[in-house]
Amino acid sequence: LxxxxxxxxxxxxxxxxxxxxxxxxxxxxxxxxxxxxxxxxxxxxxxxxxxxxxxxxxxxxxxxxxxxxxxxxxxxxxxxxxxxxxxxxxxxxxxxxxxxxxxxxxxxxxxxxxxxxxxxxxxxxxxxxxxxxxxxxxxxxxxxxxxxxxxxxNSRIWILSNPAFEEAGLDPETIDLSDWDAIADANEQLTKMSGNRLNRIGIDPKLPEFLPLWAWANDSPMISEDGLQSQLEAPGVAEALEFSNGLHEAAGGRTKFLDFRDTWDFFGEDNQFAADQLAANPFEQWYLNVLADVSPNVDITVRPFETRSGEPFTWSDxxxxxxxxxxxxxxxxxxxxxxxxxxxxxxxxxELRTKNRNQDKEPNLGVYTANREADEVIFEDLKLDKWPNLEQAVQTVLDVQESGRSIPPSPAAAAYETAWTTAVNEVMTGGGEPAAALQAADQEAQEAIEAAAR
The missing domain is CATH 3.40.190.10 (Periplasmic binding protein-like II)
Structure with missing residues (x-):
């Protein structure tokens, strides 16, 4: 064993x-x-x-x-x-x-x-x-x-750069994030090029790791509720991969996209939002703490991810x-x-973290626990009046936590994740079509689940 x-x-x-x-x-x-x-x-x-x-x-x-x-x-x-x-x-x-x-x-x-x-x-x-x-x-x-x-x-939310949206003539507070056509159009408008040089990515879909988020948005969970049936072959999953991967094209393709993203000062004061190198992406809420540390006055709007029918939700883990x-x-x-x-x-x-942050005159974004009763007290009054963008961000995270979706426990969790991640990488590098890659991944994942469940 x-x-x-x-x-x-x-x-x-x-x-x-x-x-x-x-x-x-x-x-x-x-x-x-x-x-x-x-x-x-x-x-x-x-x-x-x-x-x-x-x-x-x-x-x-x-x-x-x-x-x-x-x-x-x-x-x-x-x-x-x-x-x-x-x-x-x-x-x-x-x-x-x-x-x-x-x-x-x-x-x-x-x-x-x-x-x-x-x-x-x-x-x-x-x-x-x-x-x-x-x-x-x-x-x-x-x-x-x-x-x-x-x-x-841990929750996933949209982080939107207000200056980038305003420059493109878009409103980060009202853009319809349930409308994939609107997201694609915004991506084109938000991407900034100087000739053949990429200066700003419009929307980073966060692939391969965020495919489950896009699949849920398309009403197509990638595994059954009991964790025993892979659903990677579902047409809705392939559609989610095709759309999200397509967002790389406005930047000139996945290779140029990655080469540019690798230049970011991700954990520094010249991070991608402060340096106007990214307009929007879905991300885990912990990155808000990074911004609070290095760019507390960063001009962002945080929005919940939405299904295509307009239902706010998050992927929790x-x-x-x-x-x-x-x-x-x-x-x-x-x-x-x-x-x-x-x-x-x-x-x-x-309380100790609050004390430390207040002494250092730094914004305190709380601690996101899995315990509702703890969160009710922790987030009761964070005193973020000096940082209204961060205050709005924290409230958005709290509002969506009860709408969390999670990957159910599977007896072959590692093999299942490896299968779909490999399929996404294959598609992103031009080695396969979404439907075919995911169908092969589904067979691999299901065989692993059945073997582990014996």
């Missing part, structure tokens, strides 16, 4: 839906305090997380656990999640007690039986799974059983805390993951 998983891990990357049956619920833990109903003591090892390498949001939550449970000794891998080292740790006979991993790939480990169901943990800590966003719970739930507690919530099935100290591990994800702990961590 672990040999097979180690082989699969070579393809696994920590990446970023339908509705599934909700996980069991109890009252307490995720909502407020985290005092455990059992004795919590002994050594604990967390894989895929760090204290020394973590920021204040990580440190405050860990410190809270250590204060509440002084008889427990928790240590960390001081690294992000990596599939092969995790599986090697399982195979060694000394598995970690808890693991922080991407929700997009957790289905692989659930299917192989290496993660423990959390029924007992939920009861032990009195965890109310209803306080977590539905899209996050769906990603960690199989057959009505939760296998992890959601941590952060993030990490989650799970307990390996062979963990040596599962009760203490349960107390730890409950503490790391409950509202009271999140709020304490966010």
């Amino acid at each position: 672990l040999v097979a998983l180690l082989t699969a891990a070579l393809l696994l990357a920590a990446c970023g839906g339908g509705e599934e049956e909700a996980a069991p619920q109890a009252s307490g833990g995720a909502s407020g305090g985290s005092e455990s109903a059992v004795e919590v003591s002994g050594p604990l090892f967390a894989f895929g997380f760090g204290y020394e390498s973590g920021d204040e949001i990580a440190k405050v939550r860990i410190d809270r656990f250590r204060e509440e449970y002084p008889d427990a000794n928790v240590t960390f891998s001081e690294s992000g999640f990596e599939a092969q080292p995790f599986l090697s740790a399982l195979a060694s006979g000394e598995p970690p007690d808890m693991v922080n991993m991407p929700r997009n790939t957790i289905g692989t480990y659930i299917a192989r039986g290496v993660l423990a169901p959390l029924d007992d943990c939920i009861a032990q800590e009195g965890i109310d799974m209803g306080v977590f966003y539905d899209s996050a719970v769906q990603q960690v739930t199989v057959d009505g059983t939760a296998y992890a507690l959601p941590e952060f919530l 993030g990490n989650a805390w799970a307990i390996p099935a062979e963990a040596s100290n599962p009760e203490a591990a349960c107390a730890f993951i409950s503490t790391m994800t409950n509202a009271e702990t999140w709020i304490e961590a966010a």
Whole structure:
């Protein structure tokens, strides 16, 4: 079993839906305090997380656990999640007690039986799974059983450059983002060339990684709600790929597009929005924090992504805390993951970030958790009056979170993602037509799903 998983891990990357049956619920833990109903003591090892390498949001939550449970000794891998080292740790006979991993790939480990169901943990800590966003719970739930507690919530939204739109005679607040013809026309108008030289990309479709977003917008999810049926061959997916890939053409094709994008100061003060090198793209909301750090006065409008019928939505994902099935100290591990994800702990961590940002006179955009009750307090008053564009951006993210869609847990999450990503790259490099490339990818993905589900 672990040999097979180690082989699969070579393809696994920590990446970023339908509705599934909700996980069991109890009252307490995720909502407020985290005092455990059992004795919590002994050594604990967390894989895929760090204290020394973590920021204040990580440190405050860990410190809270250590204060509440002084008889427990928790240590960390001081690294992000990596599939092969995790599986090697399982195979060694000394598995970690808890693991922080991407929700997009957790289905692989659930299917192989290496993660423990959390029924007992939920009861032990009195965890109310209803306080977590539905899209996050769906990603960690199989057959009505939760296998992890959601941590952060990552959302995708449109980021639009106001000066670029105004120069093109377009209104970033009213452009119809549900109308693909309007998006294509705007892309042509927003792209700026000097002869054969590209000076500004109009719209970056964010391929290959954002194909699921475009497919959902076209009412064509790429995998079934139970994660067992690849739907890459659906005509709506091919149409979404053809359209989104076509947005590269205004810049002179994918190669010129990428060559220009590679010149951006993505994390610096001369980033693509500040330097007028990009007019619009869908992106994860964490990039707003980058802009708040390096370009707090950047002139942008943030809008939700929309289906072609005009329904605002987002693609949600993030990490989650799970307990390996062979963990040596599962009760203490349960107390730890409950503490790391409950509202009271999140709020304490966010308060420190607020204090730090205010002292530095920098905009504070909050902390996007997967816990609704925490978010209600964290975002109650961020005091962003000096940065109205960022204030509007944060509110847009909050407004769309309840409309999140997520990739359901699949027993072959890595192979499925590899299949469709390879197909998109093939199309973008001119090596195939969307329908044919996706049909081949669908067959590959379905074979992997069926093999993993046996």
